[in-house]
Amino acid sequence: MVNNNTALDAVFSALGDPTRRRILERLARGPLTVGEIASGFSISQPAISKHVKVLEESGLLARRIDGRVHQCTLAPRAMETASDWLETQRRYWSAALDRLGDLLTTPPVRRKNKS
Amino acid sequence: MTEVQSPAVPALVLRRTYPVPRDRVFAAWTDPALAQKFLCPEDVTIPEIAMDVRVGGAYRIVMLLPEGERMVVRGVYREVRAPERLVMTWRWDEDDPADERDTLISLDFTQRDGGTELVLTHEKFAGVESRARHEHGWTAILEKLDGLRTD
Numbered sequence: 001m002v003n004n005n006t007a008l009d010a011v012f013s014a015l016g017d018p019t020r021r022r023i024l025e026r027l028a029r030g031p032l033t034v035g036e037i038a039s040g041f042s043i044s045q046p047a048i049s050k051h052v053k054v055l056e057e058s059g060l061l062a063r064r065i066d067g068r069v070h071q072c073t074l075a076p077r078a079m080e081t082a083s084d085w086l087e088t089q090r091r092y093w094s095a096a097l098d099r100l101g102d103l104l105t106t107p108p109v110r111r112k113n114k115s
Numbered sequence: 116m117t118e119v120q121s122p123a124v125p126a127l128v129l130r131r132t133y134p135v136p137r138d139r140v141f142a143a144w145t146d147p148a149l150a151q152k153f154l155c156p157e158d159v160t161i162p163e164i165a166m167d168v169r170v171g172g173a174y175r176i177v178m179l180l181p182e183g184e185r186m187v188v189r190g191v192y193r194e195v196r197a198p199e200r201l202v203m204t205w206r207w208d209e210d211d212p213a214d215e216r217d218t219l220i221s222l223d224f225t226q227r228d229g230g231t232e233l234v235l236t237h238e239k240f241a242g243v244e245s246r247a248r249h250e251h252g253w254t255a256i257l258e259k260l261d262g263l264r265t266d
Contacts, residue, residue: 089237103143
């Protein structure tokens with residue numbers, strides 16, 4: 001289970017905030033400048049900039065600086081880090097839950113009551 | 116039982132129904148002799164298991180992989196409500212302890228049609244700690260991202 005835990009932490013912690021998830025949702029529809037992102041929220045632009053920075057550091061958002069304009073796009077690869085983690089857990093637990101089903105149903109479990 | 120919504124942050128949610136009473140399903144998770152028989156994939160065995168099933172109590176499970184590699188997982192029970200809910204942290208030992216991370220497993224056991232529905236949720240802590248139920252779930256983001264993947 002060795003993995004890039006630090007990268008994973010950054011992604012999950014970035015996704016843990018509802019404002020940041022909304023920013024990602026908006027970026028999923030297409031690239032936006034930081035100003036355009038901020039215009040969709042009632043909170044201040046500095047606050048939005050901070051969220052954008054967290055997203056950028058997590059790798060979920062890529063920023064291209066074109067003169068004075070900061071163009072933001074989604075970076076799907078970091079999201080895949082999260083999906084991969086989930087997929088690993090899914091495989092593990094699916095197998096365990098199948099085994100649990102076998103254990104519970106076949107053969108009629110003999111329950112020794114030791115206590 | 117409340118419907119399990121898609122979690123606000125990325126989490127694994129698995130749901131199974133077993134044709135046996137709820138206390139038996141719950142017991143499988145809290146009796147080491149039973150847990151030893153299923154708490155790992157098919158080709159893995161559990162030579163050692165210890166569980167102190169109470170809030171704040173710890174467990175430790177040693178797993179043996181087919182190639183002979185030994186893996187240890189451990190955690191602490193956060194919630195123990197027989198026979199309906201069990202919550203525990205889940206952490207794999209790593210060579211470097213700095214790489215170790217607590218994750219969270221929640222198990223909900225519900226009686227349904229003469230059997231038991233089990234819902235397992237596995238979450239990363241970074242997400243759990245800042246969790247806020249919100250209409251903007253991560254699944255929506257993932258769905259939208261599907262169209263953007265390039266490889």
